[in-house]
Amino acid sequence: MMNKILVANRGEIAVRVINAAHQLGYQTVAVFSEADRAALHVSLADQAVFIGAANSRDSYLNISVVINAAKKVEADAIHPGYGFLAENADFAKACEEAGLIFIGPSSEAIHMMGNKAQAKDCMEVAGVPCIPGYRGNDQQLSTLQQQAAAIGFPVYIKAALGGGGRGMRQVMFTEELPAAIESAKSEAKSAVGDDQLILEKAITNGRHIEFQVLADRQGHTIHLGERDCSLQRRHQKVIEETPSPAVNDILRQRMGKVAVEAAKAIGYIGAGTVEFLLAESGEFYFLEMNTRLQVEHPVTEMVTGIDLVKWQLKIADGQSLTIQQQDILMTGHAIEARLYAEDPDQQFLPQTGDIKLCQFPKIEGVRYDRGVKTGQTVSAYYDPMLAKIIGTGETREEARRRLIRALQQTVLLGPITNRQFLVELLQSSVFIAGKAHCQFIEQQFFNKTEPVSERDKIGNSQLIALAAISVTLLMNNNYSHQHQGWRNSGLASGYCRLKADNNSVFSCKLQKLSHPFYQVVIDDMPAIDLNIVSIDDHQWRYSIEGIVNTAYVLVEQGQVFISNQAQQIRLTQLGFESVQELEQAHNNVSAPISGCVVKVLVDTNQTVAKGDKLVVIEAMKMEHVVVAPLSGTIDKVYVASGQQVSAGTLLIDIHPS
Known part of the structure; x- marks a missing residue:
């Protein structure tokens, strides 16, 4: 019997599991590293245990440390979340040997599916279609080159263990193979501790379709429909939805039946996901089985009304499923967007730093699964995902509109995020038509060469003008450093230089015209007449040419953070000598x-x-x-x-x- 559950994870999934456990009456224990002392999940649990240094190898990936933490607080069970030790068969076995309930499948099932090569061999025996490729133990470069040539280019290199795009490379030509193999091995070794690779035929313009399965200890296995996870960058998902625009009722029945058979073939228990690649021809192939909860599980919950985390806990506690396959109804539509600390303009380079301000709006039909709060630090040690925002609706279009509105009104000042990129994806004609495939982002966004539109230039200049005003007001003591209000006393005029993250420098001349109007000239651009309507804490209301807008502004230690519905920028105030240093x-x-x-x-x-x-x-x-x-x-x-x-x-x- 379970009474106290230790959550062996961090971020939004730790928050998600802790909240679900509390709703079922369980006590919870959080674990945290040196970098996560002030993290949200730590403050929500009934107890929290420090488990080591910021490096995940010394904390969240250290099996003995996590087991000892559970023993120290007399926990009965461990929920691994996803990532870290969630698909580590040795960890599941260590829990079993320590007398702890592992909230997930058996260590044998994890071991069988944890190795992609072994998993595909198992699925082929069970009659599940697999992509042609090489899954042998001979990992010599010459062997891999020969096998790639036999498969035919383009091919995918994949780490045999792990997921999340780690160690994954698409190779178009023979001469690219050696460097790609070396890089993939290095990344796989770092991420999962094993550099074994497999090769697969690259199926272009395919869609990533996965089926959620649920199985109890009494032998009942069902599926809860599909999720379309085709929108990916760096082979990692950014937008997921259910139902898939590419799956009809007949195909759903076929794929769902195969997913259930795959789960039964390994005696699966708990919540898991069977992933397929759906080709343009309509054929589908087994990719892998994730023996854990998926990041994108909320979209399934929103259309089926079934709480997957609660069912994980119930099944682990010995309860049997009270729902049959015929009871599963998919009602409405749900779309999830992953908010990352990353810069899409720099090939999605992860960003770090302190979160200065974090606000998520309340919008009907929108759910937030978040793991951050104001004042928290985004470090380089862990995945840069900050939150998941899920839009729902009676129709796909309603869910899409709600999600866009939620993203536009989300405020996160500090590290650069992919918020606006997500909005661009959701507004793209290809996504609206339901035609996005796995290569869509790479083809349409990675190599964007079209110039910045005049509308974007105007939007940027308006925010830069607002930044110049905020800096000048602060220097003239007209805008309190605590951002609690604004005083209209004295002449607010001045000159400042601001540097953007891309090293662009803006020379700004500011003059107060009459209460409460300002004129700002940025470099040689036309003057901008801007009216400050109100300042309420960090929220600024301003108007330009009679149009009133809202932006969030924060000035701190020589930096200006600004965000509105369309853009998010970070500027650094420069002195004259700093500009010369910048040029050098x-x-x-x-x-x-x-x-x-x-x-x-x-x-x-x-x-x-x-x-x-x-x-x-x-x-x-x-x-x-x-x-x-x-x-x-x-x-x-x-x-x-x-x-x-x-x-x-x-x-x-x-x-x-």
Whole structure:
């Protein structure tokens, strides 16, 4: 019998499990690393146990430490969430041996499905269709090259263990294979501790369709319909929905039947997901089985009315399913967007830093699963996902509109997020038509070359003007540092320089015209006449040309954070000497993110061209390549392989050619 549950995870999933457990009357225990002392999940649990250093290998991935934490507080069970130890068969077995209930499938089932090669062999025996590929133990480069040639390009390289896109590479041509294999092995080893790879035929323009299964200890197994997870960047999902626009009732029955058979073939218990690739031809192939709860599980809950986390807990406590397959009804539509701390304009590079302000609006038909709060730090140690926002409706279009509105009104000042990118995806004609496939983001957004529209330029200039006013008011003591109000005393006029994250510098001249109007001239742009309607804490109401808008503004330690419905920008106030330093710094290459230097690819005196690879940095279990911003000769290399660096650390000097 379960009474106290330890949640061996962090972030929004820890919050989700803790809330569900409390609703069923269970006591909860959170675990936290050095980096998560002030995290939201820690404050919500009945008890919390410190488990080690910020590095996940020393805390959330340390099996003995987590087991000892459960024993220390006399917990009866452990919920692994997803990620970290959720699909670690050794962890499930350690829980069993310690007399703890593991809220998930058996260690044998996890082991069988945890290795992609082994899982596909098992599924083929069960009659489940699989993508052609190579899953052998011979991992020599020559063997992998031969097998790739036999499969035919393009091919996918995948880590045999783990998921989330770690170790996954698409290779188009033979000559790209060696470098891709080396990089995939390195990333897989770091993420899951094993560098074994498999090769698969790349099926272009396919859709990622997964089926939610639920099975109890009494032998009952059902599916709860499909989720379409085709919108992905870096092979990681960003938007998911149910039902899929590409799946009709007949196909749903076929795929659902196969998913249930796959779960039964391994004696599965609990909540799990069987993932398929749906080709344009209508054929579908087994990808893998996730032996855990999925990040995107809320969309299934919203259309079926079934709480998957609560059922995980009930099944672990020995209860049998009270619902049959014929009882499952999918009503309405649900779409989920993952809010990440990442910069879409820099190939989705993860972002770190303190969350200065975090607000999620209350909107009918919208659900928020979040793991952050104001004042919390987003570190380089963990996945950069901040929250999941789920829009629901009677129709797909209603769910889409609600989700867009929720995203536009979400305020998160601090690290750059992908909020506006998500809105662009949801507003794209391809998504509206229900035609998005797995390569859509890569094809449409990774190589965007069209110039910034005049509308975007105007929007940016308006926010920069607002930033200039906020800085000037603060300098003239007309706008309190605590942001509790605004006083209209004295002449507010001045001159300031502001630097954006892309190193663009804006020279701003400001003059107060008459209460409460200001005129701002940015560089050589036309003057902007801006009326400050009101300032309420961080919320500014302002009007330009008779149109009133709202923005959230925060000025702190020489930085200005601004967000409105359309944009989010971060600016740094510069002195005159700082501008000169900035111009000189264009020849310096700094770390874009905190992490570990995996490899330095250049030497002193080496000639490089703009775009050449310089350094590989590992952060958040992914490898990020730093490239040359200009052509020239390497003057100096400041770092070495294995070195830990912070964001902004000087890596390399380049003498321009």
